[in-house]
Amino acid sequence: MVDALKLKIKTLPFGTHAVECHLDESFFNTDEQFEVRRADVDVTLTVTRKSESTFRLEISCKGTVTTACDRCLEDLDLPVDVDYRLNVEQMGTELDDSNDELLIVPSDWRELDAAPLVRDTVLLAMPMTRCHEDDECNPVMLDLLDSHCVEAVPDDDDTQESETTGTDPRWEALKKLKEQ
Numbered sequence: 001m002v003d004a005l006k007l008k009i010k011t012l013p014f015g016t017h018a019v020e021c022h023l024d025e026s027f028f029n030t031d032e033q034f035e036v037r038r039a040d041v042d043v044t045l046t047v048t049r050k051s052e053s054t055f056r057l058e059i060s061c062k063g064t065v066t067t068a069c070d071r072c073l074e075d076l077d078l079p080v081d082v083d084y085r086l087n088v089e090q091m092g093t094e095l096d097d098s099n100d101e102l103l104i105v106p107s108d109w110r111e112l113d114a115a116p117l118v119r120d121t122v123l124l125a126m127p128m129t130r131c132h133e134d135d136e137c138n139p140v141m142l143d144l145l146d147s148h149c150v151e152a153v154p155d156d157d158d159t160q161e162s163e164t165t166g167t168d169p170r171w172e173a174l175k176k177l178k179e180q
């Protein structure tokens with residue numbers, strides 16, 4: 001919960017107001033699609049009340065998000081430097097967030113929590129491929145992951161057995177372990 005991001009839209013004076021806050025990993029951890037190990041992000045949220053029912057929001061996020069490298073699983077620091085601007089209009093009775101540039105919120109809302117907007121702004125700016133540069137992966141981890149891949153291929157001695165039984169020798173070993 002970040003109180004600074006809760007905008008009192010009914011009582012906000014006309015004009016431009018800026019709030020600043022710092023976000024850590026606890027802010028992002030509600031998202032299961034993307035593992036955020038650590039976060040150190042400064043947010044500036046600028047709100048301009050243009051009329052009784054129209055607002056302009058500017059979200060600016062800068063900092064670092066640490067996630068897992070897809071290749072070596074070690075920490076991967078991703079720089080965050082993203083801005084998002086949108087208009088907000090209060091009307092009707094239903095929330096409509098289908099438009100990227102115009103958010104419609106019900107007329108009777110007294111408060112608009114910008115936290116989900118900020119969260120999406122940061123997470124949507126993350127690259128699809130999340131890997132260290134080619135030679136910057138942890139070599140120990142790569143070796144470890146590599147050796148697991150090699151173990152997964154039965155070596156020559158096992159080939160005979162697995163052909164006759166049709167069972168992967170590793171599953172057989174697991175079964176024996178379970179039966180004990």
Ligand SMILES: [Zn+2]
Nearest residue numbers: 069072132137
């Ligand atoms: Zn890596």
